[in-house]
Amino acid sequence: MQSSYDAVIIGSGLGGLAAGVTLARGGYKTLVVEKRDRVGGRCSSYDYEGFKLTTGAAAIHYSGWVPRIMKEAGVKAEFREIPRVFYRIAGNEYELASKGRLGMLLDVLEKTEVNRAAMTGRIVREVAANKVLGSLKQAIGGQEKTGLFTFRDWLLQYTDNDLVHEVFDQICAAVVEAHSWELPAAQFFLFMAKSGGVRDVSLFPGANLPVMQGLAHVIKTSGDVWLNSPVKKIVITKRAATGVVVEKDGNDVEVPCKVVISNIGPRETVPLVGKENLDEDYLRELRVKLRPSPVMLTFIASDRPLWRTEPGTMLTIIGGRRVTLMIPLTNTCPELAPPGQHLIYAAGKPLSCLLPMDVEYERQQNLLDIKEMLPDFEKHGRILKMEPHNITDEFPEARTWNGYEVPMETPVPNLFNAGDPVKSQGLAGTSGSTESGVRAAELAKKRLKG
Template structure:
């Protein structure tokens, strides 16, 4: 059968959450994925006995992701990573639960008068008036402090939460994120690997009559009179015409354009995509350890050349590595989001950081995978504050994922939130189509 209510292109978490929500609501859903596995950047690669991430490191807890899973009756098996730990000037600083930014700045030895000035400015930004959009967070911060320790700490916070540097995000976007999340939420690790999350979503889709095809590549989105009709899907050696009432693209707004054809989309939409979107880039080194390099599950690194976070998920989830071994995941946000990284130089800077942080590093480790998130697979399809609408100019053709983030969201929570919006919009419109008012509405 090649007729579905909803066709979802791409089985990343945005696509899978949208499909799961709609399947639970009674829609006949098909998800197609070109890769042999589902999950996108929230999946798992088995390599030499290790379960390696395809992108997502820590999974936010006590927030929108967990709420979504509970809302559709899906298990959310995440083990807490514990209190936040920072590595600053060779010192590990633990930020106990209930403590916040002031505690961290004081523990790092920042000047008390600058802390007072900065905390007052932050309070005004959050509780009175958010800074105007053109001002970068780096420009905003420099008004209140030139202390390199403080700037390094904020660089780490921005890099690990928003995947950009201080100059790569507006002050407005930063404070909307902090306000929306009421700070920075705790996170944890999936004991069976990140793929456990999309697998649970796949299970709920299948149980509700939907289908998920892997190794199924979308060739072209089909439309008529500026309204989507389905897509051509290359699956099992043949090209099938899949018809659907709505199509959801989870492959990024620019890739959606390629499938739909630029000639079929309005000029204003194309111009917006061409000028607004700036993909975020990152490097992720996944490293085998003979023994743990530090006691906590993670360290957020301040003041390095490139490395901004170090995760030892095996501290909480030993099954992610062979028995008696550990896994280290080191991440780095590259120098610029608007220019393609010099890969060799960026990796060299990462390795310099690791060798300085851990003397003898090369003698007790093995690089398993060097993950490069750019081009077709960036860490984000666009940096926060430069997102586009979930709706495209083609009626009933949607984008979902981290290219259509709502202000105040980023990463996996942003992807899930976008899925909620897309599913709700489709549900509202398809309910309308099924009503007696549908004809009058659509011909208006």
């Protein structure tokens, strides 16, 4: 007979591990069940041709919820910061301080446009930096009704300069996970009001997996973590969750428990529960709200640095085809590549965050950007790996755009969700997933006490 647990957590992403640590530290007997051969989900890492590659997240927020849960678990790891952000705009690079960055960016654009006008003799469209900044401040302060406007519509009221639109589209896609022409303006302002933007970027020099294993280790002190064990079913008795069926060592085993936390995504949890156990309002909310966000992730290897050499630097690209961000990982963490080799992480957004991407076309567009931005690429570099993370894939960049989160509670008593689609608004990525796990564990604790 399989022993029973207070809580079973399906999936060992950051949300699952954070929930597990919180419950285990509270003395609850907790089991984390993971279908893959390693913990961490989209924030893990693996060895590949001598490099250490991330399964998704590279830039970890060093002041957010990730360090908080690490502290709770007693996991020590260095956060190596990336404080220097460069912007490539119309072929030139500018390093911009984090404080007042937007104002500086708009100044750069004004100068760029004056030069463009002088060189081409063309009339360029006004940047209107002051108007844009002033209106943005008001809107973030909640003093504007934006109605049905997308962010792009809102910005068009003040400027139709293409570079300004590209700057803001880059920000929308990076922080809110959707393009400026897709995102309701109100969601952008709400996110900015709650988060104040996202600036605290760092890397784990030993890659992500050891940190995730550290979190898993703490859970094992008050329960267990099973790898290679897909959950096939959530057991419902008298309408409430009372266990899971897991495939373990080739056999289906039923594990009884008092609370189930699913970290695999609310939509992906539905087939495990069975639609017949969920009400139509809940299913409708999942259908309407959840909007996964895609990304093309490229790992570029080289026998010499292809962009700068200083540690703590990254590049934001304005006006490329697809690639908006490059982090030369080994400038900051040489440990991530074999000796004499270098590694860049490049992220490219397809033009739609609503429709599935055409993977082959996107590969070509990303490659064209990479060749254009890294002049030594063809001589000294190679594509180590190019990974599409489509909206229909298991590991999209986000399971929903910011502002499109769904509730952590489900219509099934004793069943909760954790992970990025149920995080609190204003948080992003790894920080948001971790926060959701802690909050799901607090809800579970209340249920366990009651």
